[in-house]
Amino acid sequence: MIRLHCAVFISFTLSLLASVGSSSAWAQSTLPIADAHIHYSHDSVENTPPERVIELMRGANLKFALVSSSDDNGTQKLSELAPDLIVPGLRPYRRRGEVSTWFTDEAALEYVEKLLTTNHYASLGEFHLYGETADLPIPRRIVELAAKHNLVLHAHSDADAVERLLAQNPTVKVLWAHSGFDTPADIASMLDKHDRLWADLAFRSEVGRGGKLSDEWLSLFTQFPTRMMLGTDTYTPERMYFLPEHAETARVWLATLPAELAENIAWKNAFDLLMPHWQANKPQAQTSTIPATLIDEPTANQCGVSDDPSNYVVSSEPTLVIQPLSTIAVSEPFSVMMTICDTDLTGMKLELNATMPAHGHGMNYTPELTVVEHSDERMKVQVDGLVLHMPGNWNxxxxxxxxxxxxxxxxxxxxx
Ligand SMILES: [Zn+2]
Incomplete structure (x- = not known):
């Protein structure tokens, strides 16, 4: 028997929980990756539409990406499309080719200061800076701005400049781009000296070459299990297309590490460094108003559920009541309890899906369903890890x- 309630029947072939790119070989890869070194600069925006970039990222099973672009427009485009996936960084470059001039260019500083008043970021960088130029007035101001706006500095620098940046402020953190292209021993000595320093492995293709880690890298990762992270560095437009391949190559050598260390380098270290900054800095989501009860007759009580106005009574036959267990806000994980009452619930299984019809996509995360009670006439299922990542109408x-x-x-x- 098929019963349809409340508006339209949505075919389950629409199930988008499986996420995009499922037909590609990359979907075999389950270890999530955080990519801490992505650029989507003006020429890349012209070459590759933002939708395609997001598709590549999801196809690579990226948990999130730290993106900074010349100019910032590319970062904002990606953020708008996938706020759950993009952690925005602000670099002081308006165009490609400002890497060796920005630190004496007042206009570059003005550009940064202006964007900091209107947009939200987790980091300042990636910028290029070497040796004593790190102590020039404009880099000093960048460090002050990082401290003031709760931003991590992302520095493509030699060890000398990194130390100068760290010395300018007692709280500021540095993510060392490309680990300074230094040797594992030199990286270890820097991490040992500075507890406010983390390092990314962008463009270090020698790491894990041939699927195996050298003893030197293994020793660095073992000695500093929480300080190293991955990055692709899409510094030219075509490199964006290597995202899935890069993630997959990293998974091969990560698989040779103990599981916890592999997860740390794959995404947790980046998460632990960047997310506290991003969570604090990002535009704060507003609490939603739960729509009024959909049916006239409050049958919640019959189902043994309180008729609290925040409960969402979806149907009366069978009775389905949804109780929010936490605040529901855009991009914030939340939980609900679903209670179903009917004359015979023997062998009943519940599935839940949510899509945005106007945007043609579903949730980015698969919620977890736990049956907490199941009798012949009443079933309670707790749903955790629901994330509605965009404001608007969700079906x-x-x-x-x-x-x-x-x-x-x-x-x-x-x-x-
Ligand atoms: Zn870079």
Whole structure:
């Protein structure tokens, strides 16, 4: 028997929980990767539409990416499309080719100061800076701005400049781009000396070449298990297309490490460094108003659920009540309890999906469903890890399947 309630029936072939790129070989890869070194600069924007960049990132199973671009426009485009995936960084370059002039260029500083008043970032950089130029007035001001705006410095620098930057402020953190192209022993000595220093492995293709780590790199990672992270460095437009390949190559040598260390380098170190900054700096989501009860007759009580106005009564036959267990806000994970009552729930299984019809996509994360109670007439399922990553109208579909029924409940949920 098929019963349809509340608006339209949504075919489950639309299930977008499986995410994009599932047909590619990359989808085999399960270890998430955080890429701490992405640029999407003006020529790259012209070459590759932002939608394609996001598709490449999701295809590579990136957990998130630290993106900084010349100019900032590319970063903003990606952020708008995938706020769950992009951690924005601000570099002081308006065009390609300013790497050796920006630190004496007042206009570059003005550009940074202006964007800091309007946009939100986790880092300042990547910028190029060597030796004593790090102590010039404009780099000094950049360090002050990083401290003031709670930003990590992303420095493509030699060890000397890194030390000068760290010395200018007692709290500022530095993510050392390309680990300064230094040897593992020299990187280790810097990490040992400076506890506010982290390092990315962007453009260090010698790391794990042939799928194996050399003893020197292994020793560095073992000695500093929480300080190193991955990066691709898409400094030219075509390198964007290597994102999946780069992630997959990294997974090969990461697989030779103990699982915890592999996860640290793959994404956790980047997460632990950048996310506290990004969570604090990003535009704060507003709490949504849960829409009014969809059906006239409050049947929640019959189902043993309180008729609290925040409960969302979706249907009366069967009765489905959704109780939010935490605040529902854009891009914030939340949990709900779903209670279903009917005359016979024997063998009942519940599936949940949410899509944005206007944008043609679904949730970026698969929520976790736990059956907390299941009798013949009442079933309670806790749903954790729900993330609605964009404001707007989300269509929720709850499918109830048992040997005797196949019921689809569809309803809209608006989050602002
Ligand atoms: Zn770079």
């Amino acid at each position: 929720w579909v709850v499918n109830l399947r048992s040997p005797s029924t196949d019921t689809t409940l569809s309803f809209d949920f608006n989050i602002q």
